Each structure stands twice: as C-alpha cells, then as structure tokens.
Amino acid sequence: MIDYKGRSEHIKKLYEQQNALDESIAHQMMSSEKIAFATSQWRMMWRKFIRNRIAVIGGTVILLFYLTALFADFVAPYTLKQRMTAYSFLSPQRIYFFAEGRFQPFVYGLKGSRDPKTLMKIYVPDPEKRIPIRFFIHREPYKLMGLFPASTRLFGVEEGIVSLLGTDGQGRDMFSRIIIGSQISLTIGLVGVALSLIIGAFLGVSSGYFGGWVDNLIQRVIEIVRSFPPIPLWMALTAAIPPHWPPLRVYFTITIILSLIGWTWLARQLRGKVLALREEDFIMAARLAGASDGWIIFRHLIPATLSHIIVISTLAMPAMILAESALSFLGLGLRPPLTSWGVLLKQAQNIQVLLLYPWLMIPGFFVAISILAFNFLGDGLRDAADPYTV
C-alpha cells in the first residue's frame, strides 16, 4: 500500500521549505549587490561532470593522448624513419626497473642468431650485458612541434636498442612510430569534426530556424547523403585521390571526405534542438526587439546549443578515428610517408605475418583505447550537459 497521506504531507513540507529558500534568496539579492550565490550553468555542468568517475578517467586518458601527441618527438626514443636493420622484427623487450636494489631501469643487450629449423632471425637477451635506460638523453635531432629544434628525448639508450613494443620488418621502433602516428590519428578526428561542425552547425541551425523550403532542401540533401552506407562511400571517394598528391594534401582531402558524411549527423541533432528553442520566449523577445536573423542565430541560438554542440562533437570523434584507421588499414586512406595507426596496422593484414609477429597488431589497441576514452567522455558530457536533471 502506498501511504498517500504521508506522501502529501511530505510534499507540503517540501513546498514550505522551497518557499523559505526562495524568500532567503530574495532577501540576499536585496541585501547584497553581487550575485555570488547563483551558480552558473557551466559550473553546474562541471560539478556534475567531475562526479562521474568513468567520464573523468576517459577525459584524462584523452588529455594524456593529446599531450603525448603534441610532444611526440620528445617522448619517442627514435624517429619515424630510423631503421635499425640489425634488429628487424624484434619482439617487445622486457624492461627491468631495479638493478642492485635501486631504481635503475635497464634492458639486456641482444645476441642475434638464426633459428636452426626455420632460419628465422631470433634475438636472445645477453644477461652479461646490461644497457641502462637514460632519461633526457641527447639523441637524433628533431623539431619539437615542427618548430623548435631539439635533441633531448624523454628516454633512450647509448648503445644497442630499447624497444618497448618491438620493431617492424625494417627495424623501425613500433613504440616511436605509434607515438608519432598518434599525431595524425588523433588530429584527423579533430579536424574532421571541426569541419563537420562548421558545415553541420550552420546548415542544421538554419534548417531548424528558417523552416520552410530551406529546411526542406537541407533535409533532402541529408537524406540523399545518408542513403549511402558510409564505409563504401568513403572507400569510393578516397580511391579517387591521385597517388602523386603531396602528403599534406592527401591528409586534408581525407578529413574533407570524412566530414562530407559526418556533418549530416550533427546537422540533424542541432536542427532538433533549434526547433525546440525557436518557440522559446527569449527568441521571440529578441525578434520583437528587432534583432536580425544572423544576430539571433549567432548570439542566441548557437550559444544556447553550445553545450550540445560540445557533446555531439565529442561523440562524433570515435567515428572519425575509426573511419580513418579502417580506410588506411584497407590501403585507401592515408599512405606512407604519412603514418597513422591505421597505416601501421596495414602491416598486420597478413595472417602469416600476424602469427609470427603479433606485436604488429598493437596500434589497433591504441585505436580501441582512444575510442573507448572518447565514448566515456562523451557519455559523461552528455549527462552533464543537462545539469538540471539528477
């Protein structure tokens, strides 16, 4: 049995409490000039967001990934193209952290030989030879962020090799290549989403705001674009990129191709939001005050939908990263010398290669982790974007 009487008593009590609170707020407003007690919407979102532990973890991972990408040349012990031909297809090395009871990371030196049966190259750690891992070591010069010449690296060895994630067939360090490849994998999502956002926000907001034939036309275009399955359409479009184009041009063309479909989703979401907002009193008030359409769109509608734009773009990132790696994996997206996670994974297509050198698959885990982190972050942001519900 539900205790209706008790419940109505409770509601009455709540109502009285609320009244008392309102009165005290009104009192404070009158007594003090400043409105320090009013929490801004962004602040409420932030509060709700940091309470969501998984979303915070996702956000932290993303932040770490982007920081690493920014300082990739510093973090990576080797350059992208540095070949250590003496160590091709080296499996990930074991790192020892303590020597004689104190912290001194080292790896063992390697003795190369051939497997008597398969004639495959194998490397045996030489316990006699300890190679200490040095921090802030001066190695191959590079340009930090492509601007500042430097040669200090986070870690490295003076002789031999340190390879956390193994090497590929040409003796290139996979760890370095993954770290440097993250620059492209992670920025292609950012640039792609930014482009989709520009097109999507503009067309989506106009579609919802103007309605009528503008809305109709934009919706028909979206329908046509979305009637194509995404991966095949992307494949057909990227196959059209001429092979002789310079890398930078290929990179931007691919982001444009990705956002060619991406914007439709953003536009649809924003249109729905604007359709609801359009009927709100503050828009009517702006219109009555003589504001132009452009003013209303840019000063009222876009700021009002900003939190949703952020959520939608975070949730759109995984699809972009995924699409780029899938296309590059198939050999249609980016191609060397551009190096992304997908390009690195292309080496791991072949089952024979995969069985012998399974560590070549590792870039795929980076793809998965970044997507997972973006999903966690986006989910938390979506909950936080609506701070008024519990």
Add this chain to the structure above:
Amino acid sequence: MIAYIVKRILGMIPTLIIISIITFIIIQLPPGDFVTTAQAEIAASGGGMDASAVEAMRIRYGLDQPMLVQYWRWVSGFPRGDFGYSLEWSAPVWDIIAGRLGWTLLLSGLALVFMWLVSIPIGIHSARNQYSLGDNVFSFLGFLGLSVPDFMLSLMWLVFATMTLGISASGLYSPQMVDASWSLAKFLNLLNHLWPPVVIMGVVGTAELIRIMRGNLLDILNQQYVTTARSKGLVEKVVVRKYAVRMAINPMISVLGMQIPKMISSSIIVGFVLSIPTVGPIFLRSLITQDMYLAGTILLLMTVMLLIGNFLADIALAWVDPRIRFEQ
C-alpha cells in the same frame, strides 16, 4: 497499409535516380580510367602498349564516349538485370557479384538477428536490475564492444583461433574441406567459419541496442499505466512482458533499420580480413583498378540494400505500432 507501402515505394524512385547519378559521378572521379590503370600495370611489369592499341581498347569498352552516354548505357540495362561488363574480369558484373551479394546478405541478416536475440534479454535484465552487478558488467562490456573496431576484432580472432585453438579461421571452409563434396561435416565446417564474422559484425550493434532497450524500458517502467497494471495485481512477469516490453520494443525496430548501413560497412571489412567472399574484397579491388561498372554497381546495390532495409523496418514498425499506420 497497402496504400502506405505503395506510397513509400513510389517515393524511393526519385531517390534511386539521384543515387545512381551520384554513384556514377563518384566512380568517374579518379583521374584516368581503366585503360590508364591497365597500361600502368603492364608498364610496371616491363611491357608496353602502343597508342593505337590503347585507343582500340578505349573504343571497345566505350570509354571514349561522353559521360552521359556511358551513364545511360549502364543505367538502361538495369531493368534487364544487366549491370554492365567488368573490364578486369571480362565477365558481366552480375555474374561476378551475385554469389558474393548472397553471402553479404546472409552475414548481415544473421548479424541483425544475433543483435536482437542478445540485446533484448540483456536490455530487459539490465533495466529491471538497474545498477546491479550484472547491469554494470553489461554496460562496461557494451562500451568495450562499441570501442573495439571490427577489423581489430577480426584480427584478434584470426590470431586467437590459429594460435590458441589451432583451427583455421579465414575463408568459408578449412583448407581440407574446400574441395570436398557436400556432407554434414562440410556443413558444420561452414557453420564454424560463419559464426565468428556474424558475432564480430553484430558486436557494435548489440552494444548500442542494449543501451537503447535498457533506456526505453526504464522510461516505460516508470509510466503510470505500468503502475496501474501492478496495482491491479498483475504478476510482475506479465507486467514486464505484456505491458512494458511490448512498448519498449517499438523503437528497437526503427533502430534496426539504422543498423543496416553499419552491417554493410562491417561486412566489407570483416570479409576482407577473414577472406569471406562478401562483396567487400572485390569492391576494394575494383576501386583500385578503376573497374568502374563493377565498383559502381556494388556501391549502388549496397545503397539499394540500405534503402530496402529501411523500408522494411518502416513497414515492420507500422505493422507493430498501429499509431503510425493511422497517421499516414
């Protein structure tokens, strides 16, 4: 209902015409044509073609004609089931892709069934036991399923099956079964090669559907008619099955329509990695060699599959939900 179906079919015709035009333009985008790629391939292997042979090849394939004429040639064959001629395989396009289209449809269909069968019970369980251990485990697994790319899952399965289980994981049959005549053993072998791609293709969708089913059911369980059903003394099982799930399932049908493009995309990649004869591998090859009628037809047919899938989902929704029927 019939009027609704006819209206939807008629509405699809202009879309199809626009799509065929766009497809043709996209396929024509790469610089050069099939003959230039063929020439480059021959040159790469040390041979050469003189200009008159090149010209003759172009004329024979009709590549010298204006674009509009080429487009019309391609499209006008559709009603007769003629989708043009593959330049690389020297065979009619339809003969090359018919069987592959069948595998694509089969795998996608099975993956859709898999998604539904798995996500609905889990979604119901999670909604009824919100924030329980099971709910949390499933939502974490769901996130994981959403995040691991399908090509990665295929690669991992390939390595795991070969290294740990010691079974063949690529192709439709194990090597020793390929040439065997049909028997129960061969059929079981086929099934053993079919379920992994189906599961891999279905993982992402399953994760999404679980979340949607859980959310829907949670909303509905809080509605007044459910409270009414409970308060008039119905057994909880009946309340959930006949009152709540019945309503929560409607959005799942329209979401199923939205899963079809993902299935098509996924069938390409999974087919490529696991060497399953879907249209994927041949589509990739045709794009690279600029075998335009083959590539164009595959892109077009995949789009048509998507349109038909959405159409079927809409009809199913109208059939299940009378409100939609009356609105039309």
